[in-house]
Amino acid sequence: MDIKEIQSLIKFVAKSGASEVKLEMEDIKITIKTGSEAPETTIIQAPAPVAAAPQMVAAPAAQPATPAATPSPAETSDDSKYVTIKSPIIGTFYRRPSPDKPNFAEVGTEVKVGDTVCIIEAMKLFNEIESEVSGKIVKVLVDDSSPVEFDQPLFLVDPS
CATH class of the missing domain: 2.40.50.100 (RNA polymerase II/Efflux pump adaptor protein, barrel-sandwich hybrid domain)
Known part of the structure; x- marks a missing residue:
């Protein structure tokens, strides 16, 4: 896994609203935690027990998403x-x-x-x-x- 893939994973987690994501592969473990001002990323590269397949676990978001406000008909026609x-x-x-x-x-x-x-x-x-x-x-x-x-x-x- 190269740096570009890790950066895109961080962006994906930030957009998804998940509070924590763990990714474990043969030679790498990545944990991304959000909920503070900036995402916290921990990367550990160590031989892990051989896994059958990569595993991704997403915890529920720390804050529920707020529904978007629907504009009034007058606002829509003016804009x-x-x-x-x-x-x-x-x-x-x-x-x-x-x-x-x-x-x-x-x-x-x-x-x-x-x-x-x-x-x-x-x-x-x-x-x-x-x-x-x-x-x-x-x-x-x-x-x-x-x-x-x-x-x-x-x-x-x-x-x-």
């Missing part, structure tokens, strides 16, 4: 003409580069393709999120310093 900028990764959403700087984008700000609209921190890396559309920011859908999921809507943009 249909707007383009949504979505989160490309899981992490913490920040509207400004540092606490003493202004926000990247406010409601009413004109953005062009490639303009930075926010930062998402993932595993201590700060990733600038760029607009994929030109237009005016109509609505900010996420509070500053709050966690976001993959593909979660962040901004509504009026492309006209």
Whole structure:
């Protein structure tokens, strides 16, 4: 098992919401525990007793998933003409580069393709999120310093 496979396993566990996953193979044991700010990963490479097949055990999630709120019919029809900028990764959403700087984008700000609209921190890396559309920011859908999921809507943009 190489580092890329281990990283994809960690991402999978983070997305799944499981609180603990154990993977045992012939020469490697991996335990991934979540539930704190960052996933904790323990990797032990030692000869284990010969197993017939790889075994994966997922414990139930520490917190039950909350059902998504369904938008009202009026909200849906109003938002249909707007383009949504979505989160490309899981992490913490920040509207400004540092606490003493202004926000990247406010409601009413004109953005062009490639303009930075926010930062998402993932595993201590700060990733600038760029607009994929030109237009005016109509609505900010996420509070500053709050966690976001993959593909979660962040901004509504009026492309006209």
